[in-house]
Amino acid sequence: MTYAADSNLDFVSIARELGAARGNSFKSGLSNGSELTPTEVRSRMRREGDNFLRPFSAGGATVDQEGLSNNYAVEPAMYYSVFxxxxxxxxxxxxxxxxxxxxxxxxxxxxxxx
Missing domain, CATH: 1.20.5 (Single alpha-helices involved in coiled-coils or other helix-helix interfaces)
Known part of the structure; x- marks a missing residue:
């Protein structure tokens, strides 16, 4: 599978060939993106099952779309100072x-x- 330098590369056919070589078949030439999921996220999805991507109960922590945790500082309540x-x-x-x-x-x- 060698590709010469060409200004008219057909990336869909290249992806089909690569998928067929790996045992995957792209039916419409498009993928669902599952091959782009990082390995640690896939293993966490298997480990957590239904609890995957549920928000944490602790304040200041969220989970992004890839399943990675983002911790933010919890802001204290604002109040006016007293003279x-x-x-x-x-x-x-x-x-x-x-x-x-x-x-x-x-x-x-x-x-x-x-």
């Missing part, structure tokens, strides 16, 4: 003052040592 109360604002101010004193102490210590 801090005056008591929380005082706590934040106190934490900021403590952090400022700590950083200033570290910088002064570094200058004193060097």
């Amino acid at each position: 801090p109360s005056p008591e929380q604002a005082r706590q934040y101010a106190f934490q900021a003052a403590v952090a400022t004193l700590l950083v200033a102490g570290l910088v002064l210590t570094a200058f004193a040592v060097s």
Whole structure:
């Protein structure tokens, strides 16, 4: 089966010849695509039977048309932030003052040592 370089290749007849050589016969020259199914998908189809291509129960996972799993991040529910109360604002101010004193102490210590 050799094919010379030709601009008028008949791919349907080539597919029929290849199919006949492999024991498959293409009746209309078209195939159902089963020869294009990856081996791991075919083995998973046999293994899972009726459960093949059913969606997972876990959130964020889907199965595509080839039976391969796609995992997506589950997005958290959106909510509006709440402005801090005056008591929380005082706590934040106190934490900021403590952090400022700590950083200033570290910088002064570094200058004193060097």
